[in-house]
Amino acid sequence: MAKRTRTKQTAKAKRQRESDQALARMVEVAEGIHGDIKREKKPHMSFPIRSLSNVRYDPRGGTFKMLGRKSRRDFSYATVKTFAQSVRMLAVSKAVVEDDDIINKREAYYRSKSWGEAAFTEQPESDTVMEDPEAMLGFNREQIGFIPDEHGGSVAGRLTVIDQDPATGDDVEIDCTRFGTGAYSVPPQVEQLRFETTAKFILVVETTAMFQRLVKHAFWDTANCVLIAMGGVPTRACRRFIRRLSDAFRLRVFAFTDGDPYGYANIYRTLKVGSGNAAHLNEFFCVPRSRFLGVTPQDVIDYKLPTQPLKDIDIKRAKDALKNDPFFRHHKEWQKAIAQMLKMKVRVEQQAFAAHSLNFVIEEYLPRKLRHTKQFLP
């Protein structure tokens, strides 16, 4: 019997409540500025500092936590334009939330062309200002209607996604076992989605090609799981989708990437605890139930895999992770694995199993690994 996440009413109510909260926060911020002006005080805005320096690793929750340091933008001769833009951007956000619409960075940039002298002249300018409401309000961009121009990941397997039909507003049930060799493409906003599943775990893979192999051989059917292709470092929509699905059913998430510093420190670390320069968002985007399946340096030995020599950038990235990344500094198992890789001086790709036979990965590697999930790296 399929389990189902909360009832339709509750999910819609939750979404409405979030919109209302976001709108209330926007009005509150605007009233603060307005109040300052009326009292003839210089208005200001304050933001949490968004960098690894304002972050600590919380081993219990398995996430980065903000340390609470804030920066402040005062109204002055030098900041007048940025200040005006931030207020304008807040107004755009408000309209988008009220209309239940979406907006992306380029559209926001072009919306500014009607702001007279406050118009953005370059996109990096609008990007920064767009991240302001997000940080200031404590909502993630997607919750206030800002969507990225990127693909949210592909999904196949034992999962039904419940979304609303944009034309009618009715529920639609999307059965991810019924896509043939294709897949469900995750939308940029995932807050409204509900789920039904009987899967035992979620398997997230780095490459689209590996995902295709697993789909072609219906691995989700034999392993009773949900398959997700990240296509490199997972996008925000992809991470939030995995997080919400994992939370809803307390599903474990197993990550299968190349065995190199990019796979460990960029893809997996971002999936599990979030990224350093968006530390204020990690509470939404991290996936604490993630465990690392492979490819590990030990797998190279155990499965006699062909390798490539580490490049200079790999070595730099690995040393940097050991030295500066609070996540890897916390986990002894990871330090050991990365040290082993540095000693072996090689990296390995998830396609390397093809050296034995095309489907060795499906017939041997994954089943063997999945019998000992407790041994996965944290």
Add this chain to the structure above:
Amino acid sequence: MAKRTRTKQTAKAKRQRESDQALARMVEVAEGIHGDIKREKKPHMSFPIRSLSNVRYDPRGGTFKMLGRKSRRDFSYATVKTFAQSVRMLAVSKAVVEDDDIINKREAYYRSKSWGEAAFTEQPESDTVMEDPEAMLGFNREQIGFIPDEHGGSVAGRLTVIDQDPATGDDVEIDCTRFGTGAYSVPPQVEQLRFETTAKFILVVETTAMFQRLVKHAFWDTANCVLIAMGGVPTRACRRFIRRLSDAFRLRVFAFTDGDPYGYANIYRTLKVGSGNAAHLNEFFCVPRSRFLGVTPQDVIDYKLPTQPLKDIDIKRAKDALKNDPFFRHHKEWQKAIAQMLKMKVRVEQQAFAAHSLNFVIEEYLPRKLRHTKQFLP
């Protein structure tokens, strides 16, 4: 009443026939080599030359056609390794087709690790050799099981795709009106797909963000069309999908990209007539029913759009298209449009309509343009 492409039996039979033909060609090539050796002649292979120099534009079919020049690889001291690899790769292709399996470039590279001295040492080496069977056999890579590691495009709208369930082999019907805010992700192999549709045309858009806007506002419902996001230059799977769908129902394909030389000469040109360095494949991948909806340089004036100055690379690309590209050289309308852009010295993005209002593109631009499809650029 939905129209349906050929019956199940015919589609499966067609696919089987293609596999049989590919296998027969492989055996024929191998027997040719074997025969040469038995007769103590030096074996050789021959390939069509894959470049713009071996191509002419066929204005009737709307595609690039090969001129038929061939290159020949003789067996010699210098070519012995490549020769051996090509034969090995042919054997791998044969196994993949026989097993109805798939393989990607990295997997092919690793398969070679069991070939002893013929093993590839670098990926570019295997890439070239992998393109050999394709050219030599006259089948596209996907028909002989080679799949790319890339996303095949997202689809939403009035379309049902019929694929087979990898687990059971049964037909699955994928209703692309039932994905909510998500989408159908096109698989890497599309030859087996069948279609049902009542749509009047296919609208292909450059950016995922624009696709999301059109999906969010159910544009496919009001316009009665199929929406496809290319995400930049369309991948092979994406182009082949559009081509097969367009062919099946004689559906027109309207392209909506940024108004810049990259949108015209890279994205649209590739979609419509194919790419120069894969000229031997264009018969499979071109989409002759394509017309260019916008954004045109004239749209910048008609719709008072904000622009950016052309960069040096834009100017170079535009001049190159006018001078060297057989497609643009053939079409006076395109020469006029590109000359107009060079004169205006600006480029325009498909998000620029947001300057008027977020949904101007849906409420004004697209409906107005779609009333005069005959005026679309060829």
